[in-house]
Amino acid sequence: MRRPFIAGNWKMHLDRTAARQLAADLATSLKGIRDRDIALFPAFPLIPAVAAALEESPIQVGGQNLWFETEGAFTGEVSGPMLRSVGAVHVLVGHSERRHILGESDDWISLKMAAALASNLNPILCVGETLEEREGGLTEEVLSRQIRSGLGRVAADAMARVTVAYEPVWAIGTGKTATPETANAAHAFIRSEVEDLFQVSVSRELRIQYGGSVKPGNVDGLMAMPDIDGALVGGASLTADDFTRIVNFETRT
Numbered sequence: 001m002r003r004p005f006i007a008g009n010w011k012m013h014l015d016r017t018a019a020r021q022l023a024a025d026l027a028t029s030l031k032g033i034r035d036r037d038i039a040l041f042p043a044f045p046l047i048p049a050v051a052a053a054l055e056e057s058p059i060q061v062g063g064q065n066l067w068f069e070t071e072g073a074f075t076g077e078v079s080g081p082m083l084r085s086v087g088a089v090h091v092l093v094g095h096s097e098r099r100h101i102l103g104e105s106d107d108w109i110s111l112k113m114a115a116a117l118a119s120n121l122n123p124i125l126c127v128g129e130t131l132e133e134r135e136g137g138l139t140e141e142v143l144s145r146q147i148r149s150g151l152g153r154v155a156a157d158a159m160a161r162v163t164v165a166y167e168p169v170w171a172i173g174t175g176k177t178a179t180p181e182t183a184n185a186a187h188a189f190i191r192s193e194v195e196d197l198f199q200v201s202v203s204r205e206l207r208i209q210y211g212g213s214v215k216p217g218n219v220d221g222l223m224a225m226p227d228i229d230g231a232l233v234g235g236a237s238l239t240a241d242d243f244t245r246i247v248n249f250e251t252r253t
Helices: 016-029 044-053 080-085 096-100 106-118 131-135 139-150 156-161 180-197 200-205 219-223 240-247
Strands: 005-009 037-041 060-063 090-093 122-127 163-166 207-210 230-233
Touching: 005 207, 005 240, 016 044, 016 240, 037 090, 044 060, 080 106, 090 106, 096 122, 106 122, 106 139, 122 139, 131 139, 139 180, 156 200, 163 180, 180 200, 180 207, 180 219, 219 230, 230 240
Parallel strands: 005 037, 005 230, 037 060, 060 090, 090 122, 122 163, 163 207, 207 230
Antiparallel strands: none
């Protein structure tokens, strides 16, 4: 069975003091967890403080984005080596907000995946369709394009370091919800695309997180699904009690 992976994306929230305190609280509440992977993704300026607070913890730290060059005249960007130097182990690539608010293209995301791996970071490739795309019957077309482009520069032997996060944009902050069965169908399709790109052994080992408004009240049902291997958690990761409950989801049988 694939080892579950729960990640908390803090987005543009918290200051240094609050981030350090939240990380310390989670280090305490999750100190006994050994059968699943956990990572926190604070804003760039907060990574060193969070990494220091988690030093004796199994919880790892990641960056929310990276640029695909290692250095240069790219004001406001951050490189993979920079992230590694302050304690990051993982990095989000192609998050829905980067795609739909900030206009990142599939090609940029593909370059970022390659840059993350070259920098010894473990990328989480985020994919997902908007409400308009879903209602237009384009879910599989969109997911196929995003997966094939995002993984287009990734070698098969590097896929063990890659996680995919399915973010149905239509289920984030819209009042609409994806049932566990709906989410699992999208995950199964993503896995089939990865099998077609690489081989069945790669697709079977790939961890696919669900990232559509995961909360304490829905995590157990989601994690009971066979193709859902973890969660990319937004707002609920900003509360120690909520995120602890999500990490401690009821183990599927």
